[in-house]
Amino acid sequence: MRRWQWAIVGALTLGAAGSYYSPQQVSSLLTSVEAEEEDEEDEDRRDRPDLAMLQEFNRTRDPATGTVPRERLIAARARAEALLSQQAAQRAVAGSLASASWTEKGPSNVGGRVRAILIDPADATGNTVWVGSVGGGLWKSTNATSATPTWVSVDGFMANLAITSLVYDPTNPDIMYLGTGEGYYNADAIRGLGIWKSTDHGVTWTQLASTSPSTSQDFYRVQRLAVQPSTGYVFAATRTGLFRSKDKGATWTAVLQPSGIRMADVKISANGTIFVGAGIFQTGGIYRSTDNGDTWTNLNTLAGSGLPTTGYSRIELACAPSDASRVYAIVTTTADVLMNIYMSKDGGTTWGTIRKPGGNSFDFTSGQGWYALAIGVSPTSPNTLYVGGLDLWITTNADTPQSGNPNSGATWTQTSIWYNPKTNSDYVHADHHAVAWVPTSSGTATKAFFASDGGIAYSANANSTTPTYGQRNTGLNITQFYALALHPSDVDYFLAGAQDNGTQRYTKTGGQVTTEATGGDGAFCFIDQNEPQFQFTAYVYAQYRRSTNSGAAFTNLNLSSSAGQFINPTDYDSRSNTLYGGWTVDRFFRLPNATTAAASAVSNVLLATGAGMVTHVTVSPNNQDRLFVGTEPDFSATTPGPGHLYRVDNAASTTPTVTLLYTAPAGLSISSVAVETGNDAHLLMTISNYSATEAKVLETKEGTNTGSATVAAATWTKRQGDLPDMPVRWAVFDPTNNKRAMLATELGVWSTDDLTAASPVWKPSSTGLANVRVDMLRIRASDQQVVAATHGRGLFTSDILKDQPLPVELTSFTGQMTSQGVALRWKTASEKNSLRFEVERAAKDQSFQLLTKVAAAGTTSVAHTYAHTDATVGTGLYYYRLRQVDQDGKTSYSPVVTVDIKPSSAPLLTGLYPNPFEQNFTLELREPMRGDILTTLTDMQGRLVFSATTQSPSRVLPVTVPATVKPGNYVLTVRAQGQQATRRVIHR
Incomplete structure (x- = not known):
């Protein structure tokens, strides 16, 4: 196989406001280097989290600050929760897009990136476990050692938290803390939202105000947490230093801040000695404190310590629970490969090396020590420990003398192989982040959990040199999807491209259990809507896979291994069988007859000089060979320019015509454009950047205007309305009512029932759907089912559009108590194919029941007024709604009218x-x-x-x-x- 090595290059500029990176610095931060050759199949199984991170940074950063201000999601979350509570109290209007309910589709058998594991100290069996994922939030299982454990999401909003650390307070195990923000990247791409605390044994969690990004920039990225077992002091290793809280997180004090050094790890030994691993993409060192963090010693500079003094970078530490004097450190080089594994037997004063796993020339980190690095010592044996990088290795004799050498001659065994079949007992997903042994009060510890980019694995004989592993991802739905494809008629068949988990294939027989259609990082995917036996998946850049037998098998269709984005925006035209996608700066590609064509048939087209990199491609649903192409600024430029939206006519011909439709403000990226069915002039465009001043949603009805490639031909209206400041990644129109739209956002799905309003009202359409990042929405034409691809919680489906009617414009609906009962009146401005109105009533806490049917006007543009009096009510709260039925049997609901009939103070x-x-x-x-x-x-x-x-x-x-x-x-x-x-x- 081929292993990848990559180095992070570029300079880090530190300012008063915290870490800041100029566009050219960010663009040059990540450069991949091939280490050795391997076959293409193995390449597909490796991911590139660094490049995914860079792409995400560019798409979402606020141009005004140069950062990704994820703390703004706190305000967005508060507004979403208030609106959802309001909708529930007012009996959310059925038929309104805000009333959408979602069904989770899994996958139930595929994990995602997990960086933190916490085993419940109150459960000696090791069955009660919390895990923190990067894109799917916090989860808990009470039978985690079972072959098919049950996992429950603790908090829907936490799907937006990159959880990096989980600890409990030994002085009060009901108190727990979690840290957020992946800080291993050498760019300000994924900020966390501080430290969160639970005081009820992990049931509910609250952000510590003292660590909120709005309060302190020191907790943007919390690498590791630790709690002093005798005092309950909390220590947080962050990108700006080591912080200590003596009051359970209420206040924090910086206790270790070497000049500009970022903290990577903090561990506390059994006797309370604190060890800190300092340095992320820089030389820091191992620091020790024996007085609760008041004073510190840099052990690397201590004479005779045996630790390196130059050339090292990230350090990962482990303290042996059974021996307070035993400490281990994995040390990587500035090139992110393994330097050495060090061991101290005297509490950190002197250190020796341990023989490397696989031999001195082998690097078990596979060149990504900056990203995937784990170590865990058995709680009952100081000589038994795991290290993890690409795979897992174990030694049970760490303290083995080496003849003629003061260092250890430990023997290592590779216990997991990431590229083996998943049914093998030695299969564990690649890229390891944590090892958690299950403590035992007597005997030898044998159980351990392992966290990786593929979720959670477990071994019941972890102390063996030939342990048996089992995946524990059943129901741990934290898959990070980028895109999905719908079968035109098979409602159970989906394709979905996932970060580091390939493209997953859903079928009726599998249900929420998926199979991997193609491996590596999954990206955009397509099913031909006319001939569904033709299907396409994507690997990174312009590398695609093609199936001609309904997804049973795929073959390579690699157009380029370097052109396009890392996750390359792509679309497919089922009418002409043409594949379109991003290419190099200012260009897009096209592959005609993609169902049969060779990769060599690809060609590329210039949009315009200065167009930028393609970020979105949409084929017109109305006109064959018409494209709408969105771009982002050229971030390699000293001063990034704007993103653009173009229309390309005759896109598959040798002479396509490019028309500029929109030029965004500088630094903004076009994330999607929705096209009204039947009307290419009507477009809804979205922006993926945070911005306190610029709109994320814009609309035009001039999408077909003639023009040029350099002068915008359309005027746009801002439709941001009251939508919170957060990235918007995708938009769709309601196919039956172009006034209505749904958005895929950083915080679930949001919708409006009236785009034409001067300031559209946006509401969360998230019942049953976590407040998680949603990357894509698709609507199946045959049954109007909506499917959401989330980046952290898998797929969700909604039938909100299935019962939508032909348009009836209801201008008013009122209810008033009279002496004859409740007088209901409603007016329509126009009707189309309208058959009748069914008046329904519900008493408080009861379901709606039919009262009467009122004939409608059919098709008319003349205003009509209707009335009905409900003479059968008593006192109390009543709800009324209209169920409008059209002549094809389709239905929709009006807003709900509430009438409160109060009892008289004197008898009538x-x-x-x-x-x-x-x-x-x-x-x-x-x-x-x-x-x-x-x-x-x-x-x-x-x-x-x-x-x-x-x-x-x-x-x-x-x-x-x-x-x-x-x-x-x-x-x-x-x-x-x-x-x-x-x-x-x-x-x-």
């Missing part, structure tokens, strides 16, 4: 005689009534048998019952002036 009815009565009786009212008085009789089955509306100038009202009313027991109801009274009467 003060007398009734005679009772029993034969044909006549008399009512005595508390006072003369103004307006109508409604008197009804209903039988014991609730059927109305008599109704009379009268007026009375006095308190006395005689009532005559028709002879047709049969003798029996009845309920008498009297309504007047918005009040009512009931009595049970007997008719003889």
Whole structure:
């Protein structure tokens, strides 16, 4: 196989406001270098998190600050939760896009990147475990050692947190902390949201205000947390130093801040000695404190310590729980390969090296020591430890003398092989981040969990040199999808491209259990909508895979291994079988007859000089060979320019025509464009950057204007409305109502029912869907199902559009209590194929029931007014809605009208005689009534048998019952002036 090595190059500029990177610095930060040759199949199984990070940084950073201000999601989350609570309290309008409910589709058998594991100290079996993922939030299992554990998401918003560390307070195990923000990258790409705390044993979590990014920039990226076992002091290793809290996180003090050195790790030995690994893409060292962090010693500079003094970078530490004097350190070089594994037997004063796993010339980190590095010591044996990089290695004799050498001659065994079949007992996903042994009060520790880019693995005989591993990802739905494809008719068949987990294939027989269609990083994917036996997946850049047998097998279709984006924006035209995607700066590619063509048939087209790199490609649903192409600024330039949106006509011909439609403000990237079905002029465009001043959503109805490639031909209207400041990644129109739209955002799905409003109202459409980053929305034409590809929680589906009607423009719907009951009135400005309105009512906490049907006007552009009076209500809160039915049987719902009928403070009815009565009786009212008085009789089955509306100038009202009313027991109801009274009467 081939292993990749890459170096992070470029300079880091530190300013008063924290880490800042100019565009040219960020662009040059990440340069990949091939270490050795391997076959293409093995290449597909390796991911490039550094390049995915760079692409994400460019797409989302705020041009005004040069950073990615993820702390703004806190405000967005608060607004989303308030709106969802409001919708629930007001019985969210059925049919409104905000009422969308989502069903989780998994995959239930594919993990995602996990960096933190916490085993419940109160569960000696090791079954209760929390894991922190980078894109899927915090999860808990109470049967984690089971072959098919049950995982539960602890908090939906935490899917937006890059969780890097989980610890508990030994002085009070109900107190737990988690740290956020991956800081191993040498760019400010993924900020965290500080430190979060639980005081109820992990049930609920709250952000520590003292670590909020709005309060302190020191906690943007928390690498590691540790709690002093005797004092409960909390230590946080962050990009700006080591911080200590003596008051359970209320306040923090910097206790170790070597000049400009970033902290990578902090560990505490059994006797309370604190060790810190300092240096991320820089030379820092191992620091030690024996007085709770008051004073520190740099052990690398300590005379005779045996530690290196130059040429090293990231350091990962481990303290042996069973021996307070035993400490281990994995040290990488500035080239991110393994330098040495060091061991101290005297509490860190002197160190020796341990023989390297695989021999002195072998690098078990595979050149990515900056990213994937793990170490864990057995809680019962100081000589048994795991190290993890690309794979896992174990030694059980770490302290083995080496003849003629003061250093250890430990023997190592490779225990996992990432490229083996997943059914093998030695298979564990590549790229390891954490090892967590299950503590034991007696005997030898044998159980351990392992966190990697593929989720969680477990071994019940972890102390063996031939351990058996099992994946523990069942239901741990933290897959990070970039894109998805829908089968035109098979509602159970999907393709979805995932970071580091290939392109997953959903089928009816598999349900939420998927199979890997193609490996490596998965990206854009397509199923031909006319001939679904033709399917396409993507690896990185312009490297694609093609299936001609409905996804049973794929072959390579590599157009270029360097052109395009890392996750390359692509679209496919099922009418012409043409594949389009990003190429080099200012260009896009096209591959005609992609179902059969060779890769050599690809050609590329110039958009315009200065267009930038392609970020989005959409094939027009209305016109074959018409494209809409979005771009981002050229970030290699000293001063990045704007992104653009272009229309390309005759895109598959030898003479395509390029028209500029929009030039974005400097630094902004076009993330998507939605095209109205039947109308290429109507476009909805989205921006993926944070920005406090620029709109994320824009609309035009001039998408077909003629123009040139250099002068924008369309005018745009901002449709940001009240949408929070967060990246917007995808947009879709409601196919039956172009006033309505749904957005894939950094915080779930948001929608509006009226784009035409001067300031559109956006609401979260997230019932059942975590507040997670959503990268793509697709709508299946055959049944209108909406599918969301989330970057951290897999796929979700919604049927919100399945029952949408042909348009009826409802201008008003009101309800008012009168003496005759609740008077409902509604008006329409226009109707199309409208058959009837069904009036439905629900009492508080009850479901809606049909009251009556009112014939509609059919198709008309003339305003119509409708009315119905509900004479069967009592006191209390009532909800009314209209179910509009069109002539094709499709339906939709109106907004809900609420009517609160309050009981009278004085009785409406003060007398009734005679009772029993034969044909006549008399009512005595508390006072003369103004307006109508409604008197009804209903039988014991609730059927109305008599109704009379009268007026009375006095308190006395005689009532005559028709002879047709049969003798029996009845309920008498009297309504007047918005009040009512009931009595049970007997008719003889």
